[in-house]
Amino acid sequence: MANETPHPEEPELPPKANEPPSSKQTSADNSKDKPPEPATPTVPEVPSLPTSPPQPFQFEGSAGEYFGIWLVNLLLSVITLGIYSAWAKVRRLRFFLGYTTIGGHRFEYHANPMAILKGRLVAVGVLIILNVISWLAPILGGLTTLALLLLLPWVANRSLRFNARMTSFRNVHFDFQGSYGKGFVAFLIFPFLAMISLGLLAPFATRYSARYLASSYHYGTSELETDPPLAALYRGLFIAFGIMVLTMLVLIGLLVSVTMGLEMLTVGMIEEAPQDWVLLLQFLPGVVVIVFYLGLFCYRAIARNVVFGDLKLAKVHSFKSRLSGIRLAWILISNTLLTVLTLGLLQPWGAVRRWRYEMETLTLIPGGPLDEFIGQVQPSSEVISSEYADLQDMDFGL
Template identity: 60%
Template structure:
């Protein structure tokens, strides 16, 4: 009987390679199981539980351990030294700032790191400043040259963005494995110039298409060592977020128009001949209400974009990210940070920066599909710092 059973199992494993692999213990859940050579089946359930190679598939939260008090010292010294050196120290200030935030960002107890050389950054800034000065002087000669300079800058933006993303990616590492970014000019032109412009001209109706393309472009060109990244945000989810943003904006407009209709107020009369009592409050309150709703709508859509792009981001088709940021909470953090920074004459700016970074970081989770040790680092020399410095000087944010 045992021989017949052995024959049956042998034939089964020969016909089904998966069963053969399981019998040999190549699958993580079967590591440590012994096979009976005579019968072809497991004779013992488990020899040693410690030999099981099972990873924990539960989400790993991102953590931020930085303290505002510590960053305040870095921020203050950066500010004073940058002023005393007429901006030269700003390259070192940038590196110190990035190292603080990345160095206190953890996944599973492991930190990120930033490796940029301030001297290299300073050289890039010197070149960029020189080019900007030349373009500014040329623009003063004639309106035609001024327009030409603007067009040249717009055409150069995709190249600058790619160089900036590539430099900062290669200067960032996690567990001694560096990131990388490789982007093509044509796709970058679509992602950062043409499609956003099309979204603007369509009054936002085509913005989800631009957003989706940009997210897919960025993810597809990033890599972590030899592991490729990819993201495919759902267009339906982006349009849902856009509709919600439009609803937020339209709600006060409908309410204000309803108040005008109820009191039989004419818009032209309200603007040209406002009443001190009856309509004065309406004129004062309306712009404020519209500004607040536009502000909330902007951050709501931004949160939807972030959650859609990062939430569909996978690493080597194994590990998955999850983002659960709230647009309204982010709007409150940014607004309160701005107010407190103004009231404190800038002294609370470091506290606000740490507060926002902590919230955005801790809204992320990594859902592992296997061991993180599988990835092999692909360290390459740094290139393209000039693009990075241009985006810093012009306050252009090309990140998700």
């Protein structure tokens, strides 16, 4: 087999004068002339702010303990012709607030019963004077009623301010700095508009009142704010209205069925039949009252959930409310029935039952370290300088 002779490699010829350089040469030359690309800087990860876990409100009081407080308050208030009621209020609020905790820390109520008594004496004195004026000059009766209405926002603001300043959490007092003008709109104008509109303007009243109260309350120097959406409030109103209609139809259907059953049992007794329907008409007012309060409590529960769902403390910490309107209505209606049936003896049990449910459906959601936040909260200078005296710090709420 003949050996193949290898061909010699042809030397690479230089490019001709008119021939463009090859792509390999171009890329090689460009890579030599082009400066190296700077390295992409790496952005350091910002550590997330440590947050505290959600802090549910808890109530640790018992109905048995409150029954003793309630009984003593009742007996001494009767014996002293109502004078002891100021001390009774302090004991009652110290029980409910003192057993309400967040993260193991309790609220405290520091009011002096004498300040409450002085405020009540002033309020009673004003009422007596206005009644005497109406009795001596009946033509001025309308003016005295108007005077009471004009005093209502001032009295409400003073009472809210007193109770806020007398309440503290972890040694920091609350404060309330509402104004008469906004209080007049919140306590008189919007409730009146909601009433004459048959409830259609109730969400507007709820939103304005929530804005006013939240912006007026302070925890030390930290502000609160809320702006509940109207759409959510109107959705709650329609849900409450639907529950009212459904409950009304069910109750009326039951009453009609019972009445027709009684009528069938009295066949041939013509004179008895109309009495059965009269009995139905006698029950209708009670049905209307039950249905009304059921719808009212359902709306209140939904409104509280919406308002607290938008509530912010110091623009960082938020809240969550899980109140059920049906359950709240059941608690209040059953409390009323049991209180009437037991001649008032179960009233303390009902009060504890309602307070526990309303507190334990509320949760504080910290937006940062809660202990650090509370450690930085400064007391309100107005609370410190008020001296807790004279009309500045009287509770006018009756």
